[in-house]
Amino acid sequence: MKTFNVPVIYRSPLISAIKNKRKGQDKMKKDFTPTLLDFGAIRILLARHFGFCYGVENAIEIAFRTVDENPGKRIFLLSEMIHNPHVNNDLLDRGVQFLMDTSGRQLIPWESLLPEDIVIIPAFGTTLEIESKLSALGIEPLKYNTTCPFVERVWNKAEQIGNKNYTVIVHGKPKHEETRATFSHSQAATPTVVVKDMEEAILLGEFISGKKDASTFSTVFKGQHSEGFDPAKDLQRVGVVNQTTMLATETQAIADYIRQVMIDTFDLSPEAIPERFADTRDTLCYATNDNQSAVLGMLKEPADLAIVVGGYNSSNTSHLVELCEEKLPTYYISSPDKLRSAEEIEHWDFHHKQELMTTDYLTSKNPVTILLTSGASCPDALVEGVIRKLLSFYGVEQQADEIISQL
Numbered sequence: 305m306k307t308f309n310v311p312v313i314y315r316s317p318l319i320s321a322i323k324n325k326r327k328g329q330d331k332m333k334k335d336f337t338p339t340l341l342d343f344g345a346i347r348i349l350l351a352r353h354f355g356f357c358y359g360v361e362n363a364i365e366i367a368f369r370t371v372d373e374n375p376g377k378r379i380f381l382l383s384e385m386i387h388n389p390h391v392n393n394d395l396l397d398r399g400v401q402f403l404m405d406t407s408g409r410q411l412i413p414w415e416s417l418l419p420e421d422i423v424i425i426p427a428f429g430t431t432l433e434i435e436s437k438l439s440a441l442g443i444e445p446l447k448y449n450t451t452c453p454f455v456e457r458v459w460n461k462a463e464q465i466g467n468k469n470y471t472v473i474v475h476g477k478p479k480h481e482e483t484r485a486t487f488s489h490s491q492a493a494t495p496t497v498v499v500k501d502m503e504e505a506i507l508l509g510e511f512i513s514g515k516k517d518a519s520t521f522s523t524v525f526k527g528q529h530s531e532g533f534d535p536a537k538d539l540q541r542v543g544v545v546n547q548t549t550m551l552a553t554e555t556q557a558i559a560d561y562i563r564q565v566m567i568d569t570f571d572l573s574p575e576a577i578p579e580r581f582a583d584t585r586d587t588l589c590y591a592t593n594d595n596q597s598a599v600l601g602m603l604k605e606p607a608d609l610a611i612v613v614g615g616y617n618s619s620n621t622s623h624l625v626e627l628c629e630e631k632l633p634t635y636y637i638s639s640p641d642k643l644r645s646a647e648e649i650e651h652w653d654f655h656h657k658q659e660l661m662t663t664d665y666l667t668s669k670n671p672v673t674i675l676l677t678s679g680a681s682c683p684d685a686l687v688e689g690v691i692r693k694l695l696s697f698y699g700v701e702q703q704a705d706e707i708i709s710q711l
């Protein structure tokens with residue numbers, strides 16, 4: 305896979321050495337067991353895959369290069385480039401400005417943009433409406449485009465099945481930048497509706513089967529369907545695509561559920577299923593699959609707690625947390641500073657969108673075993689910082705350097 309020029313501050317000698325060793329031993333990426341870092345009183349099981357993905361590195365390279373090559377120019381990002389506060393703050397420090405917040409609220413009015421300004425499209429991509437708006441302002445919309453190719457692949461898949469007269473069901477978070485962009489591209493080709501979870505998939509299933517009154521559709525799926533969506537006509541042939549960072553098991557369950565509803569509603573024989581349900585397979589990206597599989601592999605090992613590092617608005621990171629939470633006390637932190645001490649940890653409760661302080665999180669066990677991973681937008685330097693901070697609580701920080709020399 306292509307390598308990118310990412311600022312060295314995001315890299316970590318320790319994590320790079322571990323990743324390179326594992327990669328050398330498992331070129332086909334079949335082994336999802338974690339790496340054991342044994343420091344005596346504290347054992348860290350590091351996920352096989354975590355950290356910057358292709359799309360994030362690509363976006364970082366383009367954004368930082370654009371800043372370096374255009375001194376004196378006004379540079380804007382449509383919104384956060386990726387969902388990591390450290391990377392976004394570094395760009396803000398270099399003078400980049402955000403036009404919108406992550407929910408699409410305007411921070412800088414469009415009218416203030418000039419044709420000579422630079423506008424960078426983030427890794428999630430953007431809507432066709434925003435592209436048109438930029439064009440109307442005299443700004444070439446795709447000149448500084450960091451849209452991830454794996455997101456574009458979903459748009460292509462939606463368009464492909466749309467051209468075959470299937471309606472597209474997008475499994476994604478309706479307000480997430482990527483889902484808004486996918487919705488926009490998909491609805492240009494075919495009727496489109498977004499479902500955020502299984503509960504909404506079941507509701508949609510009731511419209512497919514006719515159990516729910518079609519006249520209530522636009523209220524139930526308010527803001528989540530294309531204009532003029534007619535459930536009586538537009539739910540005859542469907543296909544499911546997803547936001548690339550959803551939980552793989554949930555996406556699969558939703559696709560299986562909708563498929564079954566189509567089979568039951570239209571009394572389909574196995575041969576007739578493709579006439580009503582497009583085979584999209586899943587459109588999760590490789591990084592989401594690898595990172596979630598690595599967490600599942602890691603969770604097979606006995607451990608006392610899990611720590612997941614990443615931005616608090618990062619979809620892919622929250623799904624790693626969800627998986628860990630099923631088995632262990634799990635702490636979602638954005639940086640090493642959140643490990644206040646050996647006794648106190650400040651962590652994000654993404655279910656209730658609040659930061660919590662927990663005491664005695666490390667337990668008094670000796671040795672204590674910690675599962676550790678991070679999201680696809682989290683710099684490895686932060687994960688190394690977490691390891692070093694944890695080791696400092698046990699007085700064995702220097703052992704991190706010994707590990708690098710042994711790898």
Ligand code: SF4
Binds near residue numbers: 360
């Ligand atoms: S998580 Fe996947 S789709 Fe999103 S930027 Fe990374 S590689 Fe691209």
